[in-house]
Amino acid sequence: MTELSSVRVEADDVFEAIELYFRNGWTDGLPVVPPTESRVAEFLEACGHSGGDIVGQVPERRRTITAEKLAINAVMAGCLPEYMPVVLAAFQAMCDPEFNLHGSTVTTGGPAPLLIVNGPIARRLGMNAGVSLFGPGWRPNATIGRAIRLILINCCGTEPGVMDKATIGHPGKYTYCIAEDEENCPWEPLHAMRGFEAADSAVTVFAADAPKLVSNEGGTTPEAILDTIAGTIKDPGAISVPATGDFLVVHSPQHRGHMIDHGWTKRDIQEYLFEKTKLVEEDYYRGGRRPMRARTEREWPVPTVEKPDDFMIMAGGGPAGGFSAVVTPWWGRVSRAVTRKIEG
Amino acid sequence: MTVEHPQKLAFLDPTVAPSLEAVSAAPRLESLEGKVVGLLDNSKGAGRVILDDLGVLLRERYRVAEIVNAGKPTFGRVAADALVDDLVARCDVVITALGD
Numbered sequence: 043m044t045e046l047s048s049v050r051v052e053a054d055d056v057f058e059a060i061e062l063y064f065r066n067g068w069t070d071g072l073p074v075v076p077p078t079e080s081r082v083a084e085f086l087e088a089c090g091h092s093g094g095d096i097v098g099q100v101p102e103r104r105r106t107i108t109a110e111k112l113a114i115n116a117v118m119a120g121c122l123p124e125y126m127p128v129v130l131a132a133f134q135a136m137c138d139p140e141f142n143l144h145g146s147t148v149t150t151g152g153p154a155p156l157l158i159v160n161g162p163i164a165r166r167l168g169m170n171a172g173v174s175l176f177g178p179g180w181r182p183n184a185t186i187g188r189a190i191r192l193i194l195i196n197c198c199g200t201e202p203g204v205m206d207k208a209t210i211g212h213p214g215k216y217t218y219c220i221a222e223d224e225e226n227c228p229w230e231p232l233h234a235m236r237g238f239e240a241a242d243s244a245v246t247v248f249a250a251d252a253p254k255l256v257s258n259e260g261g262t263t264p265e266a267i268l269d270t271i272a273g274t275i276k277d278p279g280a281i282s283v284p285a286t287g288d289f290l291v292v293h294s295p296q297h298r299g300h301m302i303d304h305g306w307t308k309r310d311i312q313e314y315l316f317e318k319t320k321l322v323e324e325d326y327y328r329g330g331r332r333p334m335r336a337r338t339e340r341e342w343p344v345p346t347v348e349k350p351d352d353f354m355i356m357a358g359g360g361p362a363g364g365f366s367a368v369v370t371p372w373w374g375r376v377s378r379a380v381t382r383k384i385e386g
Numbered sequence: 387m388t389v390e391h392p393q394k395l396a397f398l399d400p401t402v403a404p405s406l407e408a409v410s411a412a413p414r415l416e417s418l419e420g421k422v423v424g425l426l427d428n429s430k431g432a433g434r435v436i437l438d439d440l441g442v443l444l445r446e447r448y449r450v451a452e453i454v455n456a457g458k459p460t461f462g463r464v465a466a467d468a469l470v471d472d473l474v475a476r477c478d479v480v481i482t483a484l485g486d
Contacts, residue, residue, distance in 0.1 A: 052394040059397050068400050076397045102464050104404040114400040145462040197402040376462035 046079055046093045046110055063118070067201065070191050070216060074118035085113035088123035089130050090386060097130060098137035100198050102144040103205075107133070107197045112189075115196055119189035125167060125182055127386040128245055129189045132157050135247040135382035136190075142377040146249035147200045151281050152208030153372035155190055156250040156290070157219040158356065160233035161243030163384050164221035171223035173360030175292065176214075176253050176367070187217030212252035220292075220358060227298060227357035229308050235351070236381040243384040246354070248290060249372040251281065259364035264301045268311065271366055272318035275346055278331045280370045283321070286348050287374035291315070292367040294359035312350035319346040354379060415479055418448040424477035426465070427457040432485030440481065 051066075053059035059076035063069050086093055086109055093110030100107070109130070116129050136143045136155055146153055159169055170180035178184060194200040208215070224231045233244035254277075258270040275289055291311070293301070301311065320343040347353060359365065371377070415421060423444055425437040434457070444450040454476050458465050461484070473480050 046398065049399040050396040051399055052396055054394060056395070059395065062397075063400075076395075077400065078395075078397060082398055104406065105402050106405065107402055110398075111400065111402050114398045118400060142463060144464070149462065192400070196400040199402075199404065373460075373462050376460050 046082060048110060048114060050079075068118075068192075068196055070188065070195060072188075072216070074192070075120050077114045077117040081117050082110065082113045084123045085116055085121070085126050086110065088386075089113075089126035091130075098133055100137070100143055103199045105198055107193070111197045112193060115192040116185075116189040119192050120181070120185040121189050122181070122185075125186050125189075127243075127384050128157075128159060128163065128167070128182075128186050129193075131382045131384040132186070132190055132245045132247055133193055135245060135380040138380045138382075140378045141247055141249065141380045143198065146372050146377045147194055147198070148205055148207055149372065150207050150209040151372050152211035152215070153249040153251055153377075154212065154214040154218045155194075156214065156248045156369060157187060157190065158232060158246040158248065158290070158354075159186075159219070159221040159243070159384075160224065160231045160238075160246070161241070161384070163243035165225070169219075169221035171221040171358050172226075175220055175358045175360070176218075183219045183221070184217050187214075187219030190219075191216060214250070214252055218250070223295075223357040223359070226295060228302065229298070229355075229357060232354055232356045233381055235308060235355075238381065238383060244381050245384055246379055246381040248288060248354070248369070248379040249377040250290065251370040251372065253292070253367040253369045256366045256368055257364065258297070258366075261297075261364065262300050264304050264306045264311070264314070267297050267300060267364075267366070268314050269318060271368060272315055274368045275315065275319045275370070276321060276325055277370070278326060281373060283326075283346060283370070286346065286352070287371035287377070288352050288354055288379040289347060289371060290354045290356065290367075290369035290379075292356050292358045292369070294363060294365050295357075295361050296364045297366050298357055308355040309350075311355050312353045315353050316345065316347065316350040320344065321346060348375075418444065418450050418479070420449065420451045421478040422452045422454060422476060423450050424454040424456055424473045424480035426469075426473065426480055426482040427455070428461045428482060428484045429458050430461050430484050430486050433457075433483045434485075436483045436485045437481070440483070 091109035095109040098107045167182040234240040261267040323342045427433040441453040
């Protein structure tokens with residue numbers, strides 16, 4: 043068994059241990075599974091790491107994170123050992139400077155890292171990509187996302203209210219993990235559009251606001267559906283508009299069915315949204331929004347994103363209902379979505 | 387009824403402590419007169435307004451020789467090493483401000 047170096051804490055029984063973890067500030071406000079040495083060792087084995095292997099760093103906070111600490115927090119979150127490769131790849135993606143772990147988890151803007159899992163591992167683990175996509179009920183979605191939050195709190199110093207200064211925040215800060223519905227959609231999957239093989243498993247991490255539901259039950263053409271979505275993307279109250287960045291658009295089976303029937307691909311959707319989300323001055327100022335500082339030199343129209351590829355399009359959601367979802371980014375280019383291959 | 391616990395159960399600490407090193411504060415200046423003062427704006431909305439006014443006061447009241455204005459490209463990231471090194475090389479003292 044791997045030698046584990048973490049300090050041991052003792053309790054008479056599991057219930058006392060759960061309370062001890064609360065008292066020590068080691069939870070997200072919900073009870074955790076108390077991590078035993080043997081369980082943590084199983085998790086390490088599942089991702090092929092020794093406890094002492096360094097898996098990430100947060101230089102702004104002078105923290106070096108080992109596989110052992112990742113495994114401990116994954117156990118606490120209620121994961122199974124086979125989820126570890128996803129937790130590991132997601133955390134490593136978050137340590138990419140492009141993601142800006144520090145900035146995106148201290149900010150008053152209050153985003154949460156959204157994990158989008160693609161490839162065979164999502165199906166092997168039984169991840170939900172369909173009905174109630176962002177909702178409860180599927181262990182891998184719920185616990186992998188929760189593991190990331192516990193890692194942020196316990197390993198990265200993101201103590202709520204202390205380092206984490208979100209003004210409002212959102213419920214995705216408990217857990218925020220979905221999979222793409224690759225089985226029920228002919229479109230190219232998200233990770234393939236971002237440079238990976240479709241046969242690979244990969245996770246995309248995205249510092250994201252809460253999902254916004256876009257309802258268009260009557261629309262039966264790509265243009266009608268996408269015009270409604272474009273209106274939601276151009277929301278003047280969205281923190282990132284028009285600072286540019288990445289947006290996620292999730293199309294349910296009903297919406298994407300209409301687009302597929304018309305021969306539209308994800309690329310067609312990206313191009314259309316790029317044109318339809320350019321902001322003119324009155325878009326920006328409607329609703330009373332004012333810039334944080336004078337922007338006298340801005341030339342309108344301003345694209346919401348830098349290039350069509352920055353709209354991440356994915357298939358997800360349940361079979362009934364004319365709905366899509368728009369997930370807005372935290373602060374544009376200051377944090378970018380990062381995709382990383384899941385090994386194992 | 388009391389339950390006997392012949393042996394405590396052991397669990398693992400999930401936290402990572404920061405690796406801290408003790409550093410001493412830079413020597414304090416006796417006076418600002420004739421010194422070069424850097425004013426670092428973190429790029430929030432009103433940081434520059436505060437710093438510009440401060441620069442005027444520093445010259446008028448404290449006879450500062452020179453003001454070096456600098457700004458972070460975004461408040462969403464810490465200052466880059468190159469920016470910090472440049473200010474260290476050029477300034478006797480640096481003041482930073484965040485103004486929303």
